[in-house]
Amino acid sequence: MFEPESTGPLESLQDFPELQAPRRPRRWWLNALLFLLTLLSTTIFGSAAVRSFEAGQALDLDGVWESYQRFAHGDASIWSGLYFSTPLLLILLTHELGHYVKCRMLRVDASLPYFLPSPTLFGTLGAFIRIRSPIYTRRGLFDIGIAGPIAGFIMLAPFLLAGVFLSRPVPPGLPDGSLEGPFVLGAPLILRLFEWLRFGAIDPARILLHPMALAGWVGLLATAMNLIPMGQLDGGHIVYALVGERWHRIVSTSIIGVLVLLGFLYWPWWLWAGVAFFLLRRHPLVYDRSPLSRGRIVLAVAALLIFVLSLSIVPVRTL
Numbered sequence: 001m002f003e004p005e006s007t008g009p010l011e012s013l014q015d016f017p018e019l020q021a022p023r024r025p026r027r028w029w030l031n032a033l034l035f036l037l038t039l040l041s042t043t044i045f046g047s048a049a050v051r052s053f054e055a056g057q058a059l060d061l062d063g064v065w066e067s068y069q070r071f072a073h074g075d076a077s078i079w080s081g082l083y084f085s086t087p088l089l090l091i092l093l094t095h096e097l098g099h100y101v102k103c104r105m106l107r108v109d110a111s112l113p114y115f116l117p118s119p120t121l122f123g124t125l126g127a128f129i130r131i132r133s134p135i136y137t138r139r140g141l142f143d144i145g146i147a148g149p150i151a152g153f154i155m156l157a158p159f160l161l162a163g164v165f166l167s168r169p170v171p172p173g174l175p176d177g178s179l180e181g182p183f184v185l186g187a188p189l190i191l192r193l194f195e196w197l198r199f200g201a202i203d204p205a206r207i208l209l210h211p212m213a214l215a216g217w218v219g220l221l222a223t224a225m226n227l228i229p230m231g232q233l234d235g236g237h238i239v240y241a242l243v244g245e246r247w248h249r250i251v252s253t254s255i256i257g258v259l260v261l262l263g264f265l266y267w268p269w270w271l272w273a274g275v276a277f278f279l280l281r282r283h284p285l286v287y288d289r290s291p292l293s294r295g296r297i298v299l300a301v302a303a304l305l306i307f308v309l310s311l312s313i314v315p316v317r318t319l
Contacts, residue, residue: 046084145237163213
């Protein structure tokens, strides 16, 4: 561990093997199993999205449960859901591999990505890696924190654009045959831009998103949530590397207050504020005062732009 008076940055632990954490046994089978389960759950969800899109109807949860029944009966049509699951898992995998590869480059001990399958939502709760050893430099913390969102966004953008161009408009009001209680996805700025290029000035509620565009939307949601500048989220790591521990704490507390206010517009923000208050405020100390390079400052601005383009204040609203 470095003293605060350290005058020179350390880019990695390569020259200090005594500081590296001992290697633990790898359980790659668990990573592989969770990935396969998530591939299955997102494909089943995706098959419901494909059927709804082909029928010109809004997606509903009953269609998702019907897809699980189809899978239980060996119906091969569920594999049409790969139009959704393949781009989504590539986006999530690229995000996490961005973190993982940078950890390996800096000799920081980190796990392979763990995927989280889910029978509801979009078939997944996301993915994460475990960092098992300390990060000793601000530059290392910054590089690891920002690598995931940038890599994931680069993978996401082409899928989102292609998916929007495969989407189609629907008549005003609810599509014929829609079940009661459909929902409309919020339109982050980049999605709205792509929709404007494809459809012009049309109400986003009238655009029936192709499953590939839906996968891109989920990727945008995951990117925006990770880039919220607080705690140990990717955005929190970036802020800590930029301004240090004291200002990181101030920013994190302020963001929790903003989330409370946003909860009056969209109540799930209150849940996220509660999680952040109890679990995400603290950040491991990094005893390094060396400044970040100009290139990293530019990357921080790029991360802020990605956050603005990806954020939706009301991600989902019901009709």
